[in-house]
Amino acid sequence: MSPVVALTVAGSDSGGGAGLQADLHTFAAFGVHGTTAVTAVTVQNTVAVSAVHEIPPHLVGEQIRVVMEDLRPGAVKTGMLASAPIIQAISDAFRRHGIGRGGTIPLVLDPVCASMHGNPLLRPDALAELKAMFALATVVTPNLDETQLLVGTRDQRAAARALLELGPQYALVKGGHDSGPRSRDLLTDGSTELWLDAARIDTGNTHGSGDTLGAAITARLAGGDTLAEAAAVAKRYVTTAVATSYSVGAGHGPVGHPPAAEPVVRVEVPS
Numbered sequence: 001m002s003p004v005v006a007l008t009v010a011g012s013d014s015g016g017g018a019g020l021q022a023d024l025h026t027f028a029a030f031g032v033h034g035t036t037a038v039t040a041v042t043v044q045n046t047v048a049v050s051a052v053h054e055i056p057p058h059l060v061g062e063q064i065r066v067v068m069e070d071l072r073p074g075a076v077k078t079g080m081l082a083s084a085p086i087i088q089a090i091s092d093a094f095r096r097h098g099i100g101r102g103g104t105i106p107l108v109l110d111p112v113c114a115s116m117h118g119n120p121l122l123r124p125d126a127l128a129e130l131k132a133m134f135a136l137a138t139v140v141t142p143n144l145d146e147t148q149l150l151v152g153t154r155d156q157r158a159a160a161r162a163l164l165e166l167g168p169q170y171a172l173v174k175g176g177h178d179s180g181p182r183s184r185d186l187l188t189d190g191s192t193e194l195w196l197d198a199a200r201i202d203t204g205n206t207h208g209s210g211d212t213l214g215a216a217i218t219a220r221l222a223g224g225d226t227l228a229e230a231a232a233v234a235k236r237y238v239t240t241a242v243a244t245s246y247s248v249g250a251g252h253g254p255v256g257h258p259p260a261a262e263p264v265v266r267v268e269v270p271s
């Protein structure tokens with residue numbers, strides 16, 4: 001029986017904690033076959049990102065094309081996109097292959113702008129292009145630093161409203177960077193509101209938590225969940241991931257990726 005397949009369009013983190021490495025760990029934890037279109041190679045460890053090498057835009061588009069034509073992912077996620085020409089190439093490929101709104105394949109768009117160390121992962125002149133891409137997304141999943149940059153507020157409800165005006169079906173505003181005893185994320189399509197709530201775990205080792213949440217949503221969407229189902233499962237998974245995070249290196253350690261308690265199960269009727 002062939003597995004469910006998902007695609008991540010993201011940057012490589014040489015430190016192994018975030019980016020496509022976190023996405024692939026998460027897909028594997030859900031029993032999903034992970035594929036990648038690499039946008040950039042970051043020179044990164046637990047302390048900082050010291051350099052970025054961007055992949056030529058047409059090669060990013062080509063990675064998406066060959067994966068779509070051969071492996072047929074059931075859902076797609078984007079992470080670090082680096083530059084405006086890369087975003088344009090990705091948007092073109094998504095439209096061509098029916099990915100995102102207007103197509104049949106759900107798209108989870110994590111608008112990664114900087115690493116948790118504060119190093120930029122998106123060129124400042126690419127912000128407008130990134131926002132234009134939101135209209136393709138099933139869901140956009142910014143953290144509070146990103147909502148500040150994208151729509152000028154850290155208030156989760158106000159941010160979600162402003163994000164939805166840019167055209168995604170859902171906004172999921174993550175509250176990991178908030179203070180307080182709970183870590184609360186808001187999921188809304190403008191008419192319904194779902195608060196994903198968990199106890200805040202006292203750790204600095206949250207590198208890759210946002211990627212892990214988005215990849216878990218993508219894995220479950222690839223398996224056929226609705227977005228609300230996928231987000232609820234993903235929130236439970238990322239809470240376990242933060243709870244199993246560990247120290248490695250001198251800076252922020254990564255979240256763990258234990259086998260998912262609610263993996264994607266393919267049900268196939270024998271012919």
Ligand SMILES: Nc1ncnc2c1ncn2[C@@H]1O[C@H](COP(=O)(O)OP(=O)(O)O)[C@@H](O)[C@H]1O
Pocket residue numbers: 142143144174175176177183184185198199200201202203206208209210211213235238239242
């Ligand atoms: N210390 C923590 N304890 C529990 N959950 C956390 C913690 N930090 C982040 N999370 C959760 O991890 C996910 C990623 O959130 P966040 O850190 O805001 O995103 P990002 O990694 O993109 O900056 C969210 O579901 C958030 O609520």
Ligand SMILES: Cc1ncc(COP(=O)(O)O)c(N)n1
Pocket residue numbers: 010011012013018019020042044079080112114115116117121206207208209210211
């Ligand atoms: C290649 C890449 N993609 C994404 C992140 C964001 O993750 P975090 O916010 O945990 O630093 C990162 N640091 N590197």
